[in-house]
Amino acid sequence: MPDAPALLSTTSIAKSYGPVVALRSVDFTVRPGETHALLGANGAGKSTLVKILAGVQSADSGQVFVNGQPVDFPAPLDAMTAGIATVFQDPALIPHLTVSENLRLSSIAPAKFVEWLGWFDLADLDLNALVQELPLDTLRMVDLARAVARDPQVLLLDEITAALTADQAERVFALLAYWKGLGRSAVLITHRLAEVMRVCDRATILRDGRNVALIETASVNERQLVEAMLGAPVKPVAQESRETGNAGQGQNALEARGLTSRHLVQDVSFAVKSGEILGVVALEGQGQERLFELLSGERQPSAGEILVGGKSRHFRSPYDAVRDGVVLVPGDRLLALLPSLPVRENLAVPIFNHIRRWLGIPQDEPQRVAKAIDRLSIDTRAASQVRRLSGGNQQKVVIGRWLVAGFRTLLCFDPTRGIDIQTKREIYALLRELAANGAAILLYTSELAEIPLVCDRVIVIHAGRVVDEQAAATATESSLLTAAHGLEVAV
Amino acid sequence: MSTLLNGRTTQWQRLLARNSWVLGVWLLLGALIVWYSTLIPVFGQFQIVSISKNSLPLIYLAIGQAIIVIAGGIDLSLGSLLLLGNVLAARFMDEQSLGVVFLVAVGVIVGLALLNGLTGYVISISGVPDIVVTLATSYIWSGLALWILPSPGGGTAPEMRWLFTGSPSGIGGGYGLPILMIVVPSLLVYFVSRHTRTGLSLYAIGSHPVAARLAGLNVRQAKIVSYAIGGAMAGLAGLATVAITGTGDPRFSVGATATLNSVAAIVLGGVALTGGEGSVLGVVATAVTLIMLNPILTAMGIDSNSAQVIQGVLIAGVMMFGGLAILLRERRS
Numbered sequence: 118m119p120d121a122p123a124l125l126s127t128t129s130i131a132k133s134y135g136p137v138v139a140l141r142s143v144d145f146t147v148r149p150g151e152t153h154a155l156l157g158a159n160g161a162g163k164s165t166l167v168k169i170l171a172g173v174q175s176a177d178s179g180q181v182f183v184n185g186q187p188v189d190f191p192a193p194l195d196a197m198t199a200g201i202a203t204v205f206q207d208p209a210l211i212p213h214l215t216v217s218e219n220l221r222l223s224s225i226a227p228a229k230f231v232e233w234l235g236w237f238d239l240a241d242l243d244l245n246a247l248v249q250e251l252p253l254d255t256l257r258m259v260d261l262a263r264a265v266a267r268d269p270q271v272l273l274l275d276e277i278t279a280a281l282t283a284d285q286a287e288r289v290f291a292l293l294a295y296w297k298g299l300g301r302s303a304v305l306i307t308h309r310l311a312e313v314m315r316v317c318d319r320a321t322i323l324r325d326g327r328n329v330a331l332i333e334t335a336s337v338n339e340r341q342l343v344e345a346m347l348g349a350p351v352k353p354v355a356q357e358s359r360e361t362g363n364a365g366q367g368q369n370a371l372e373a374r375g376l377t378s379r380h381l382v383q384d385v386s387f388a389v390k391s392g393e394i395l396g397v398v399a400l401e402g403q404g405q406e407r408l409f410e411l412l413s414g415e416r417q418p419s420a421g422e423i424l425v426g427g428k429s430r431h432f433r434s435p436y437d438a439v440r441d442g443v444v445l446v447p448g449d450r451l452l453a454l455l456p457s458l459p460v461r462e463n464l465a466v467p468i469f470n471h472i473r474r475w476l477g478i479p480q481d482e483p484q485r486v487a488k489a490i491d492r493l494s495i496d497t498r499a500a501s502q503v504r505r506l507s508g509g510n511q512q513k514v515v516i517g518r519w520l521v522a523g524f525r526t527l528l529c530f531d532p533t534r535g536i537d538i539q540t541k542r543e544i545y546a547l548l549r550e551l552a553a554n555g556a557a558i559l560l561y562t563s564e565l566a567e568i569p570l571v572c573d574r575v576i577v578i579h580a581g582r583v584v585d586e587q588a589a590a591t592a593t594e595s596s597l598l599t600a601a602h603g604l605e606v607a608v
Numbered sequence: 609m610s611t612l613l614n615g616r617t618t619q620w621q622r623l624l625a626r627n628s629w630v631l632g633v634w635l636l637l638g639a640l641i642v643w644y645s646t647l648i649p650v651f652g653q654f655q656i657v658s659i660s661k662n663s664l665p666l667i668y669l670a671i672g673q674a675i676i677v678i679a680g681g682i683d684l685s686l687g688s689l690l691l692l693g694n695v696l697a698a699r700f701m702d703e704q705s706l707g708v709v710f711l712v713a714v715g716v717i718v719g720l721a722l723l724n725g726l727t728g729y730v731i732s733i734s735g736v737p738d739i740v741v742t743l744a745t746s747y748i749w750s751g752l753a754l755w756i757l758p759s760p761g762g763g764t765a766p767e768m769r770w771l772f773t774g775s776p777s778g779i780g781g782g783y784g785l786p787i788l789m790i791v792v793p794s795l796l797v798y799f800v801s802r803h804t805r806t807g808l809s810l811y812a813i814g815s816h817p818v819a820a821r822l823a824g825l826n827v828r829q830a831k832i833v834s835y836a837i838g839g840a841m842a843g844l845a846g847l848a849t850v851a852i853t854g855t856g857d858p859r860f861s862v863g864a865t866a867t868l869n870s871v872a873a874i875v876l877g878g879v880a881l882t883g884g885e886g887s888v889l890g891v892v893a894t895a896v897t898l899i900m901l902n903p904i905l906t907a908m909g910i911d912s913n914s915a916q917v918i919q920g921v922l923i924a925g926v927m928m929f930g931g932l933a934i935l936l937r938e939r940r941s
Contacts, residue, residue, distance in 0.1 A: 194826065212819075
């Protein structure tokens with residue numbers, strides 16, 4: 118690598134959230150005047166690195182340098198002062214204030230800001246409009262124009278094109294090209310590899326909290342980028358003994374037909390049979406959250422229908438879904454739990470539905486709960502308050518409550534995120550066992566290695582649509598990741 | 609030209625739409641005053657002075673509460689700070705020269721601002737909810753007030769009384785000064801809150817603290833500023849109280865009632881308890897409205913003990929009306 122002086126660099130950055138290691142050791146360098154891509158699969162540590170560079174969080178160890186000088190960012194303002202302007206996935210604008218008031222807060226001259234807005238054809242944007250009245254794509258561009266108007270040395274753009282139309286994304290790229298022409302640097306965090314190939318000079322690839330490759334984009338193609346993100350061919354994980362005997366033999370337990378919700382979920386159709394585990398693979402922000410919200414009754418689809426056991430159902434709330442036996446294990450465990458209550462009561466919550474209004478708790482409640490604790494081997498040493506349990510044990514409680522209450526279809530949203538390997542195995546085994554007993558399971562996971570281990574079939578979602586379906590046994594991380602990027606899978 | 613005119617009309621329409629609640633509560637107050645003037649045989653200078661001067665403490669306190677709530681907090685200690693300001697003034701202004709009286713007045717405002725700023729600091733570093741910390745400090749300040757002035761007493765200079773009531777004796781006088789004392793501090797705080805960077809940062813941290821921090825604001829500093837403004841306004845309210853009554857009164861119930869009334873006034877005035885929304889201008893009208901209930905009920909021949917029931921019904925009624933208006937607007941769009 119030629120010895121261009123680094124504008125922004127990090128050495129051995131590490132960061133953990135409790136027991137979860139997000140970054141192990143990252144060395145990352147941005148040269149003056151380059152557009153640099155930061156790539157990696159879900160959970161590789163991209164977001165954490167951005168947060169550290171933007172001063173939102175501090176690293177546990179390691180050092181950030183700007184122009185060769187060691188810097189420390191206790192707050193986002195300090196990173197801005199050092200010449201790093203960040204555009205986050207959620208626009209950092211105050212909803213109850215007008216655009217011009219937001220500019221005022223950031224001490225940015227409106228004239229300069231409006232000039233940059235011109236790049237997005239928004240020069241006539243009404244600056245007296247309240248931020249909460251503006252659509253999300255406009256806000257993202259407002260946020261970007263504000264960041265550029267700060268006149269930073271480095272722009273950090275976290276998934277800037279995610280909520281934008283193709284036309285708007287083009288305008289962003291035009292701005293980036295101009296920015297580069299000014300001799301300024303930008304860092305792009307994105308899942309869209311085509312963008313990387315077009316706009317970026319170099320790409321740093323993160324995997325499992327480390328920087329594993331630095332690639333000149335001119336010398337590779339998209340497929341090679343995907344391979345670099347995966348690293349060495351993954352060693353085949355020992356297949357758990359799994360009975361595929363009755364998989365795919367049962368009836369359709371849950372079926373989606375043409376499900377649509379705004380632009381997030383578009384015309385999604387699939388079916389899960391009883392006894393089957395259907396995997397869902399998607400990169401971040403491809404509409405999988407909304408899909409699970411639709412299936413669990415949290416939101417209503419704008420078009421399409423949900424069929425349970427072959428009958429069309431209309432879920433007005435999760436209560437309706439639960440009564441039809443469709444239950445959710447959400448991505449955020451603490452959202453599902455009552456953190457200050459003991460394990461026993463958390464497990465028993467869904468039974469409250471069965472309590473006949475004024476007659477007391479069913480007689481067999483203690484036995485059912487005890488059975489669930491036993492079956493899940495929940496560590497009950499800290500059972501008096503669920504929030505004191507480890508993440509893995511909390512997740513078991515969330516699944517366990519549906520064992521207590523009974524269900525037919527289980528929707529699992531990334532159930533093993535941030536969970537240790539031992540508990541993960543237990544959860545896989547539990548899911549297989551449930552399926553063997555006739556449950557239908559829809560499993561979204563951000564860990565692609567789980568798919569061949571646990572699932573029977575897998576569907577891949579990209580930009581709100583089902584773009585691929587594969588047999589889980591033959592699916593590889595490479596084939597899944599390629600499809601998830603919206604690319605054709607080589608046969 | 610026509611587009612310019614068009615632009616201007618929509619600007620006006622928008623201004624109206626955004627401030628409809630403030631406009632509504634001022635119209636309500638206007639209607640109430642007109643109605644009151646028909647209830648009593650004579651409505652003149654005396655009534656105007658009486659309503660405006662008696663409203664002063666609650667107006668100041670409600671403005672302070674509004675600023676704190678807009679910045680995402682809530683302060684249950686404002687009434688106790690009013691007590692503290694009241695007894696400090698009554699104790700140390702009594703029979704003193706004008707210079708000393710002036711210094712004590714400035715000292716009360718600045719001192720309470722610092723004291724409550726400290727409360728804001730404690731809240732922001734401890735992470736204990738605002739409502740808990742200020743509940744605790746409300747007892748502390750009330751206790752201090754009793755310690756400074758164990759029983760009602762003390763006094764102040766005629767000039768102080770004149771400043772807030774328009775009369776050196778606190779009786780009679782013109783309405784010019786009391787109204788000026790409503791208008792000047794209200795407009796000052798309004799201007800600071802809507803047109804300075806500091807003021808906007810209060811709205812920002814109340815509206816979306818995460819975005820505010822990511823946008824480079826100092827969230828802790830803004831929080832402290834909001835509590836300091838609240839403390840200063842409570843100090844001003846304490847001074848107004850000593851000017852109106854002529855004495856200091858350390859009773860806990862006075863402070864507790866004042867705190868609750870300040871919350872009632874801001875809720876009625878359109879300040880969202882969730883933070884980031886509302887204007888101090890609406891709060892001024894609702895504070896006067898709450899104070900006017902008593903004379904109106906007296907004029908109607910209703911037992912003044914029923915005032916609280918009426919006040920409660922009014923709050924529930926106005927808020928339900930507001931909720932209905934929002935619901936209808938959402939239906940339409």
